Amino acid sequence: MQKQELVKRLQSFLLPDAVLFDLEDLKPYESDGLTAYQQTPMIVVIPETEPQVQQVLQLCYETGVPVVARGAGTGLSGGALPLGDGILLSMARFKKILHVDPLARIARLQPGVRNLAISEAVASHGLYYAPDPSSQIACTIGGNVAENSGGVHCLKYGLTVHNILRLRVLTMDGDVLEIGSEGLDSAGYDLLALMTGSEGMLGIITEITVKLLPKPERAQVVMAAFDDVGKAGEAVGDIIAAGIIPAGLEMMDRLAIKAAEDFVHAGYPLDAEAILLCELDGANEEVSEEIQRVHDILLKSGAISLRTAVDDAERLKFWAGRKAAFPAVGRISPDYYCMDGTIPRKQLSRVLTTIQALSEEYQLGVANVFHAGDGNLHPLILYDANKPGELARTEEFGGKILELCVEVGGTITGEHGVGFEKINQMCSQFKPKELILFHNIKYAWDEKTLLNPGKAVPTLHRCAEFGAMHVHHGQIKFPELPRF
Amino acid sequence: MQKQELVKRLQSFLLPDAVLFDLEDLKPYESDGLTAYQQTPMIVVIPETEPQVQQVLQLCYETGVPVVARGAGTGLSGGALPLGDGILLSMARFKKILHVDPLARIARLQPGVRNLAISEAVASHGLYYAPDPSSQIACTIGGNVAENSGGVHCLKYGLTVHNILRLRVLTMDGDVLEIGSEGLDSAGYDLLALMTGSEGMLGIITEITVKLLPKPERAQVVMAAFDDVGKAGEAVGDIIAAGIIPAGLEMMDRLAIKAAEDFVHAGYPLDAEAILLCELDGANEEVSEEIQRVHDILLKSGAISLRTAVDDAERLKFWAGRKAAFPAVGRISPDYYCMDGTIPRKQLSRVLTTIQALSEEYQLGVANVFHAGDGNLHPLILYDANKPGELARTEEFGGKILELCVEVGGTITGEHGVGFEKINQMCSQFKPKELILFHNIKYAWDEKTLLNPGKAVPTLHRCAEFGAMHVHHGQIKFPELPRF
Structure with missing residues (x-):
């Protein structure tokens, strides 16, 4: 169906301001939080009732037009990247x-x-x-x-x-x-x-x-500084092994610490190679007891200094640095590429050391700031998009990091999703049979494959082109084609 | 394929004692923990390596023979009920x-x-x-x-x-x-x-x-007696609403208390209409503090007596009564039918009261013993299979209980699964479109539908016969047939 006719049919049940089709109006929807990839959608719709969404879907189902849903567009893996021949379905007005x-x-x-x-x-x-x-x-x-x-x-x-x-x-x-x-x-x-x-x-x-x-009765945070990233990684394992489950256990390395401190003055020690922020919450006495235990463990693990937030204002300041780390890194580098992978906790030291080596090999800085407690890494690769070749080198470096995550028994995504960004790495993570199963499951829900096609699950053809059929245990098996 | 030939092919890669086909050898596999349903399988296989299981599956895939897997056979919903023309695959030798x-x-x-x-x-x-x-x-x-x-x-x-x-x-x-x-x-x-x-x-x-x-440093249990089942139900909500998450929060009513006490002498109060067992675990001080809070809440909720186990031996005795409740009820009734449904916690009082009324209507006793904290009910309907009509009345009563669970926003299964037992109730729980989706998902994995066919997900045809197309919001829509 032609764009014009589609617009007319959408306007028949949506308010005028809920159907966008002028290039100028479509611009803000070209990308989500991963701005490296951009695509102008054919049409944007912004319904506000469930029956309206239903009608949009029925129309698209009938006419074979693909649909990409979008929330606030803060995603970091291009999951809401539009399709040039598709409708972008914004759910922004469902605010109740x-x-x-x-x-x-x-x-x-x-x-x-x-x-x-x-x-x-x-x-x-x-x-x-x-x-x-x-x-x-x-x-x-x-x-x-x-x-x-x-x-x-x-x-x-x-x-x-x-x-x-x-x-x-x-x-x-x-x-x-x-x-x-x-x-x-x-x-x-x-x-x-x-x-x-x-x-x-x-x-x-x-x-x-x-x-x-x-809400827990009390929350308290301990900040520990280390002169070595590996030691900080070990300390994470030591805390968990002691049977303590912190409410948060975050790690930042030198580059991230410096960027954050310059930006929000959180009170971070600038001479540390790494810091850990460990939050305990719960009943008052329980928190006091656990703080003491965490102190002991951190000292034993080689922390060079410890600070417990004196009050809730300082606790929030410690977290403000962590939460502002991404924009802070944005101030010290023209561009950065935020990775997201998850590894078994015990591999933290090894993976951080390897990333360091890769950083030197690719001649690109890396700031690490991440959920250490659950092994969810967020290396930020610093680059300058204006320097020829740097983006390509960055992407290659990023791919290496994700493959490393898979190699040590982890996965290529923690909390950011696969989206468009990591679709090639899915070929490393999964065997053809597993990918076929994913496609079959999609088919069970959406047999015309109109919902966000081309994201999250690569076709086997794509994996073959990416050259990643050298998957698990070297099984180079290219099975029968999936059913679509 | 004929049974004889199948046996021969199975024996070609399995040890002689791993392929059972004589009626006498097949007997023990006729049912799982839900003995009301019985079916002799065609063949039982008991492989002990993954490649052997692989070969069994490939043979069945090739010849179109259905496969029912079985663990210890303790399931209570007939999930491992064999098929007369199928292979029962026992995983009992995978013990490493x-x-x-x-x-x-x-x-x-x-x-x-x-x-x-x-x-x-x-x-x-x-x-x-x-x-x-x-x-x-x-x-x-x-x-x-x-x-x-x-x-x-x-x-x-x-x-x-x-x-x-x-x-x-x-x-x-x-x-x-x-x-x-x-x-x-x-x-x-x-x-x-x-x-x-x-x-x-x-x-x-x-x-x-x-x-x-x-393992938590300490575990402690409080037993509270109530003169009214509804009050005990309210107390459960009060504990949770106070932000306490007990390690266990179990409820038994008069009939269950009496049966368990007669059987294991756990020290239960025989004059109570209901008891709650509330276990707290964690660090020593935390447990002490929470025990105190739970005490206060239970008294406020109308408990007529409270006892905290004096030592670990008494704690285990309190639990022994709860854990032996099913066999204990087996001693006071020739037969019982164990139900399993889950409801939102706040509906506990209402549902227990309705079950009581149904019990009178159907003239069948009910013992209630269940995971109150998570709203997972286990009403045991007492009956005598030798009395004509009692089993049928019991099944109808049981069905009513499950439909009640759905009606108050819960589900027809807590932890026992759907299996063969509750397949008709699935028609009440789900709309045709949802059932089709289940079938499609199965098809995505097992396109010949050879794995445990006929369990858990009813065909739409079955639902129509059961007369339960009067599902959610009265939408009597009989859609296009599923793809198989």
Whole structure:
């Protein structure tokens, strides 16, 4: 169908300002948080009711037009990168908090509600929503579900998938599914987990029921400085091995420390090779006891200095540095490339050392700032897009880091998703049979493959071109084609 | 293929004692823990290596013979009920603990390892495996994954799905999949959660990597007696609303208390209408503080008496009564039917009261003993199979209870799975479109539908016959047929 006719049909059930088609209006939607990739969508729609979304989907289903859903557009892997011949479906107007039940400790939300707005809305009941991505001021709960987002506190409180109970989902042909329950378990296959992190490829979420947690009585943070990155990595393992589950356990290396300190004056020690921020929360006495134990462990692990925040203001200052680390690095380098991989904790030292070596090999600086407790790395590769060849070198370096994550038993994504960015690395992570299974599962939901096609799961053909059929255990098996 | 020829081909790669085909040898496999349903399988195989399982599957794939996997056969929903024209695949010989890493706190296991054997094997490291179904002495980790088993402690520590990291899985055509990672997150759709609780319908598990937890410093239990079941239900909500997450929060009513007390002399108050057992665990001081808070809450909620176990021996005695409740009820009634449904916690009072009314209507006694903290009910309907009509009345009563669970926003299964038992109730729980999606997902893994066919997900035809197309919101839509 021609763009013009499609616009006309969309305008028949959407308000005029909910259908964008002029180049100028489409511009802001060309990319998400991963601005390295850009594509102007054919049309942007911004519906505000579920029946409107249903009609958009039915129209696209009928006419074979692909649909890319978008929340706040803060994603860092290009999951919401539009298609030139597709519709970009913005869920930005689904902002209602539909219901809060403080006794059952749940809230039912539209997908466009901002992550932080949930906690703000339930604060008066002494409750909060635990997963807290760095972008929590802006990012939406719908996008969080689509990417299975984490955050500083997911070590103790889990990822998005562990903090949601129910979803209301539209299939590509416009049918309504109700997934999950307010009970602990659901019958049938676990569609709730399957939808979570599916990057807009299986269905469009229109409602989300989240779990709320009681705000802990007290939270306290310890900052430890190390003269060696490897030692800091070991200390992380030591804390966990002692049976302590910190609310957050974050690591920053020299470059990240300096950038953050220059930017927000958090009080970080500039002579350290690495710092750890370890937050404990819970009942008052429990926190006191654990702080003491963490102190002892950190000293034994070789920390050269320790500081416990004297009050909540200082605690927040310590975290402000961590949360501002990305923009801070943006001030010291014209461009940076934020990676996201997860490794078994015990491999931290080895992986950090190898990244250091790769940094020298590629002649590109790296700032490390990451969720150490759960082994979720965020190396930021510093480069200058204006220098010929630097972007290509950066991408190659980044690919090497992700392959290293797979090699040590980890995965190519922590909390940012695969999106468009890491689709080639999926060829390293998975065998052909596993990729076929992914395609089959997509087909089970969306048999015309109209929902966010080309993201997250590479075709076998793509993997062959990428040259990554040298997968697990050298099994170079190129099986029968998938069914589409 | 004829049975005789199949036996011959199986014997070509399996040891003689690993292929059973005489009626007498097949007898013990006729049912699992739900003995109400029985079916003699065509052949039983008991392989002991992964390549052997692979060969069994390839042979069945090639010849179109269905396969039902079985662990210890302790399941309570008939998930391992054999097929008369199928092979029963026993994983009982996969008993090896392959690897324990106390630092990373993980263990890699074969599926036939008993649940309790895991905790025993890692006890010397001060670790344990958290999910603890009542059958934990006998049930296997493979079966636990297949059913997403819970247990007394899953309120605090989660279900099986929250306690596993990786699976090694064979597809029906004999390919190997590696699912999950030792990191916190995995790329691609969440196949780990999808496999967990899939009741042997997607693949055959050959290895499982589980998380281990440090044993808490101290565990303590409070027993509260109530003169009213509804008040006990309210007390559960009050404890949770106070922000306390007990390690276990169990409830028993008069009939269950009496049966258990007569059987194991746990010290239960025989004059109570209901008791709650509330276990707190963690650091020493934390437990002391929480015990005090729980005391206060229980008194405020109307408990008529409170007892805190004086030592660990008494704590275990309190639990022994709870864990022996099922066999204890077996002593006071010729037969009982164990139900399993989950409801939002706040509906506890209402549902218990309605079950009481139904009990009078159907003239059948009910003993309630269940995981109150997570709203996972286990009403035991008492009946006598020798009295004409009682079994049928019992099944109808049971069905009513499950429909009630759905009606109040819960689900028809907690931790026991759907299996063969609750397949009709799936028609009440799900809309046709949702059932089609389940079928499509199965098809994505097992396109010949040879793995445990006829379990867990009803065909639409079956639902129509059951008369349960009067599903959610009265949408009586009978859509296009599923693709198989």
